[in-house]
Amino acid sequence: MAETQALSEAFEDPANSELIINDDGAVFVERGSSLEALPFKAAPDDVQAFLKVLVGESGFGPARPYADLSAYDGSRVHIIAPPLVRGGVCVTIRKRPERRLTLGEQVQNGSVTPGCASFLEYAVEQRKNMLIIGGTSSGKTTLLNALVSLVPPKDRILVLEDSPELVLPQPHVMYLKTRLRDSNGLPDVTLKELLINTLRMRPDRIIVGECRSVEAADMLQAMNVGHEGVMCTMHANSAREGLQRLETLVMAAGGDLPLRVVRSNIVLAVDLVVFMARLSDGNRRVCQVTEVTGMEIDNITLSDLFLLDTRKGAQGAAFELKPTGAMPRFYDQLRKQGLEPPLEFFQPEPR
Numbered sequence: 001m002a003e004t005q006a007l008s009e010a011f012e013d014p015a016n017s018e019l020i021i022n023d024d025g026a027v028f029v030e031r032g033s034s035l036e037a038l039p040f041k042a043a044p045d046d047v048q049a050f051l052k053v054l055v056g057e058s059g060f061g062p063a064r065p066y067a068d069l070s071a072y073d074g075s076r077v078h079i080i081a082p083p084l085v086r087g088g089v090c091v092t093i094r095k096r097p098e099r100r101l102t103l104g105e106q107v108q109n110g111s112v113t114p115g116c117a118s119f120l121e122y123a124v125e126q127r128k129n130m131l132i133i134g135g136t137s138s139g140k141t142t143l144l145n146a147l148v149s150l151v152p153p154k155d156r157i158l159v160l161e162d163s164p165e166l167v168l169p170q171p172h173v174m175y176l177k178t179r180l181r182d183s184n185g186l187p188d189v190t191l192k193e194l195l196i197n198t199l200r201m202r203p204d205r206i207i208v209g210e211c212r213s214v215e216a217a218d219m220l221q222a223m224n225v226g227h228e229g230v231m232c233t234m235h236a237n238s239a240r241e242g243l244q245r246l247e248t249l250v251m252a253a254g255g256d257l258p259l260r261v262v263r264s265n266i267v268l269a270v271d272l273v274v275f276m277a278r279l280s281d282g283n284r285r286v287c288q289v290t291e292v293t294g295m296e297i298d299n300i301t302l303s304d305l306f307l308l309d310t311r312k313g314a315q316g317a318a319f320e321l322k323p324t325g326a327m328p329r330f331y332d333q334l335r336k337q338g339l340e341p342p343l344e345f346f347q348p349e350p351r
Contacts, residue, residue: 003046017095023087033282044088076163100145112286113321116306119345124150127229133242134276139284140233141165160194161209191215208232216249223269239273239290260298293329
């Protein structure tokens with residue numbers, strides 16, 4: 001039982017952001033930006049005892065030798081077991097932070113510049129539909145949480161997630177979670193089904209924790225039928241790649257829509273794409289803010305509003321997010337409504 005206690009202590013340690021147990025019992029933790037091996041191996045019985053405390057009776061077993069589960073503190077737990085792996089159970093735990101950084105705190109730690117942060121806050125105020133994209137552990141969910149926290153308290157917010165990760169301060173928030181088939185044989189409830197139900201629940205804002213399957217088509221439809229201020233995260237490595245992945249997910253949902261029609265729907269639905277990355281210095285930063293501006297022939301046209309500038313110096317690489325000089329196309333729409341949108345977001349940052 002000593003290894004069970006050691007696993008629990010590694011999980012409880014606030015310095016660790018991830019805990020990994022390989023199928024051979026080797027244990028690793030992520031501290032800062034690197035993985036470190038712990039000086040012991042966990043036996044199968046110790047792993048099972050640890051998981052029972054962590055996730056309880058989850059229904060995970062021979063009938064489903066893999067699962068995405070939630071720990072008692074909301075941490076995300078992925079389990080995969082034989083015969084899908086060669087040895088014992090493999091566990092990957094993404095620790096839930098005690099609290100998410102606010103947008104102001106992300107400005108202070110250099111994840112985003114004050115001008116870009118103010119522009120994103122204005123876009124939330126104007127109910128723009130946003131995709132927040134990036135690789136694994138790039139800070140997408142932290143930025144999403146910060147932006148959704150800026151939604152006015154009067155709005156009814158519906159949050160859809162596979163694993164509970166978002167925690168919002170507003171008083172009128174509904175958290176909806178998918179369900180895996182359990183030991184009682186109850187069927188799966190997918191994000192697609194949650195999204196369909198959400199449309200009947202009078203949402204002011206729909207927030208999708210991560211769009212990664214056929215629910216993309218329903219999300220796009222929600223954006224196109226008048227649900228404004230929709231925000232979600234996706235895995236991709238640039239704004240262009242994010243929209244291409246969205247195309248693929250929508251077409252995978254069926255419906256036999258021509259590619260041009262899918263792209264037209266994306267142009268009508270998505271206003272802004274924010275790309276985050278974990279850079280070589282280990283910091284997570286906003287690298288690109290791009291507006292979806294229209295179509296030329298059969299291709300979606302984009303306009304970069306902010307881009308990360310990388311310079312190499314004697315002290316290593318230096319990163320600076322800069323406005324490109326392009327003005328948002330949606331500013332013209334606001335002027336037609338009698339509004340005068342602010343321009344100070346796009347001034348060069350003082351050194």
